[in-house]
Amino acid sequence: xLRFVLLVAxxxxxxxxxxxxxxxxxxxxxxxxxxxxxDGAVALAESTExxxxxxxxxxxxxxxxDTAWNYNNQVAVGWALGNASAAVRAEVxxxxxxxxxxxxxxxxxxxxxxxxxxxxxxxxLLLIHSPGYGxxxxxQPAGCWGAKPCCSSDSExxxxxxxxxxxxxxxxxxxxGVSNFRxxxxxxxxxxxxxxxxxxxxxxxxxxxxxxxxKRCRELGVTFEAYSPLGPWCRGHCAKPVLEDKTVARIAAxxxxxxxxxxxxxxxxxxxALVTASEKADYDEEDLDLWSFVLSEDExxxxxxxxxxxxxxxxxxxx
Numbered sequence: 007x008l009r010f011v012l013l014v015a016x017x018x019x020x021x022x023x024x025x026x027x028x029x030x031x032x033x034x035x036x037x038x039x040x041x042x043x044x045d046g047a048v049a050l051a052e053s054t055e056x057x058x059x060x061x062x063x064x065x066x067x068x069x070x071x072d073t074a075w076n077y078n079n080q081v082a083v084g085w086a087l088g089n090a091s092a093a094v095r096a097e098v099x100x101x102x103x104x105x106x107x108x109x110x111x112x113x114x115x116x117x118x119x120x121x122x123x124x125x126x127x128x129x130x131l132l133l134i135h136s137p138g139y140g141x142x143x144x145x146q147p148a149g150c151w152g153a154k155p156c157c158s159s160d161s162e163x164x165x166x167x168x169x170x171x172x173x174x175x176x177x178x179x180x181x182x183g184v185s186n187f188r189x190x191x192x193x194x195x196x197x198x199x200x201x202x203x204x205x206x207x208x209x210x211x212x213x214x215x216x217x218x219x220x221k222r223c224r225e226l227g228v229t230f231e232a233y234s235p236l237g238p239w240c241r242g243h244c245a246k247p248v249l250e251d252k253t254v255a256r257i258a259a260x261x262x263x264x265x266x267x268x269x270x271x272x273x274x275x276x277x278x279a280l281v282t283a284s285e286k287a288d289y290d291e292e293d294l295d296l297w298s299f300v301l302s303e304d305e306x307x308x309x310x311x312x313x314x315x316x317x318x319x320x321x322x323x324x325x
Contacts, residue, residue: 030297032279034204034229035181040131041099042274043293044070046233046281047077059285060086064094066290072207072233072281073124074103074135075116080123088125100126101207101281103135103185106157106166113169117178132170132179133207136186137163137194160194167195174201183207183229189222196226207231207281209238212248212269213314220278231279235270253312261299264292271296272309 031039045063047056056079060071064086073083080102087095102124104116117132138156157163170182183205184195196202206223208216210232223230237247248254248269258268266289273280274296282293301309 030274032229034131034183038130038181038204039099040101040181040205040229040279041068041070042279043068043270043296044072044099044101044231044279044281045290045293046072046283047074047079047083053079053082055285056082057086057089059283061089062285062287063290064090064098066287067294068290069094069097070099070101070281072101074133075105075120076103076135080120081125084123084125099131100124100129101131101133102129103133103207104166105135106138106163107169108157108162109165110169110172113166114172117169117173121178128178128180130180131183131205132173132181133183133185133205134163134166134170134187137184137188137191139163163191163194164198167199171199171201181205187219188216189218192219192222192226192228202226203228205229205231205279207233209234210273210278210280211235211237212251212254212272212309213312214238215310229279230277231281232273233281235273235280235282236266247314251312253308257301257305257308261301263299267292267296267299268301268309271299271301272306275301275306 030042032042034040045060045068060083063071071083071087073080083100087098087100090098102120104113104120107113107116121128136156139158157166167182170179173179174182181204182201183203184191185207187195187203187206187208192203192206203226206219206228208219208230210216210220210230211234220230222228236249249265251265254265254268258265261268263271270280270282270293284290284293
C-alpha cells in the first residue's frame, strides 16, 4: 500500500513538473476569461521565429497569444496554433487586431481576411488597433498614427466598431475591444455602441501610464491590458528603462525576483492584464511566475510615482 502511495505521489510530482499551471485570468465579458499574461508578436513578419517563440511559450504554460493584421505574421501564428496539442489548443486565448477603417463592411472584410490567414474559424478577442486620429498616445507621433489605414473622424471610428459588433454576432470572435484608445476615443465608441468594449489594450509601464484612460476604462467596465510592460516597443538593441530603473531594482532585490517581474507585477496588482514578448525559456518562466510574491501598498505607490520622459526614454518591448 505504501509503495502504491509513493508511486502515485511520484506521478503527481512529475505531472506538476511537466505541466505548468496556467497563469491567473481575468473575466473580460460574460463567459469569456482571458489569461492575465499573453505573449505578443516577436517577429513582425512570416518566419519560423514567431512559430518557435510561441511553441516555447506553450511549453512553459503560457496560453495567451496576441497578434494583429499589420504584424504580418498571421500565418506563422496559425502554424504555431495548428502544431499545438489538442489539449493546449483548447486552452489558448487568441487576440488579434484590425486597423480602423472607413465602414462596418470594410471592417468585417478585414476580420474575415485575418481569420483566413490565421486559419482559425474565430478568435477569442478582436480589437480595433488604433483610432488613428486625435491626440495620440504618449510616445506616438501625431497625425495618422497607429495601424494604417486609419479613421479620420468619429463617424468612421463608430462604423468600424459596428463592424466588430457584427463579427461578434456572427461568432467570429468571443469578445471585442480596442487598442491605443484615449478616454476621448472610448467616449466616442460608447456613445453609439450596442456592446461596450471588453478590453482597451494600450502602452503602460512603470514611468508611463495614461491614468485618465485607465479611469475611464474602470467607469465603463473595460478591462485595461498593458503592452510593452518594460518600455516602449522597439526592435533591435534597445535600452530597457524599467529594467534599469533604480526604484524597480531596489524593490526587486527585496523580493528576490527580477526587475522585469516587479514591473509586470505592478501592472497585474493594479488589476490589469498585460502582453509581453520573449524568445527565451527563462524569460517565459519569469513572465508566468508573477504570483509568488506580493508588492506592498507602499511599493505600489513608489512604482506609480516613477516619472519618465516618454519622448526621450529609450524603448524596449522585451528583454
